Amino acid sequence: MVGPIAAGVRLHRHIDSFTDNHPAVQRAMLRLTGFQRFANPIVDVFFDHFLVNNWPLDESVESYVWTLHAEILEHIHELPTQAQFILRRMIQDEWLLSYFDFAGLRTTFGRMEKRILYNSRRTVDMTGAVALLETHYAEFEQDFQQFWPQLVKLVLDRPEQN
Numbered sequence: 001m002v003g004p005i006a007a008g009v010r011l012h013r014h015i016d017s018f019t020d021n022h023p024a025v026q027r028a029m030l031r032l033t034g035f036q037r038f039a040n041p042i043v044d045v046f047f048d049h050f051l052v053n054n055w056p057l058d059e060s061v062e063s064y065v066w067t068l069h070a071e072i073l074e075h076i077h078e079l080p081t082q083a084q085f086i087l088r089r090m091i092q093d094e095w096l097l098s099y100f101d102f103a104g105l106r107t108t109f110g111r112m113e114k115r116i117l118y119n120s121r122r123t124v125d126m127t128g129a130v131a132l133l134e135t136h137y138a139e140f141e142q143d144f145q146q147f148w149p150q151l152v153k154l155v156l157d158r159p160e161q162n
Helices: 003-021 023-030 036-053 061-078 081-092 095-099 102-120 129-135 137-157
Strands: none
Touching (some): 003 137, 023 137, 102 129
16 A cells, blocks of 8 residues: 555554543543443444534535545545445445434444444444433533544644655
8 A cells, every 4th residue: 555545544543543542532432331342433423423513614514525425436446345345335325424413323323233243243232322422412522522623633733644
């Protein structure tokens, strides 16, 4: 892997490491009683929910996502076959726009449950985590509000690596 894709992978890994060790993310994961095994991806989806509902750019989230989809499709042939398959599904089902409301979150977690069942033959309940979000909405949102500006600063302050 070379060029922009490799740089994007490195940035993604850097973001993952920062996120996994951030106190607000860890606090949010502790709040997921009964869902510890899947706390990391659940918090990730919750934070995506807060991001789309507190969109920080002048461009609408819908316009941003559609532009992103077009850019992905322009370069999709450069990616491994499995990544192409997942990204095409993401675009077709508009995953990123499904995070706005609780129904969309339940759909997202339902897809995750199906993937886990298919890959491991294990039945899990991730959709139940939405009830915890509803109950502790303000606390999760506060965690996101603490985390997000620091993540943005991390990315903006990071020198380009190609």
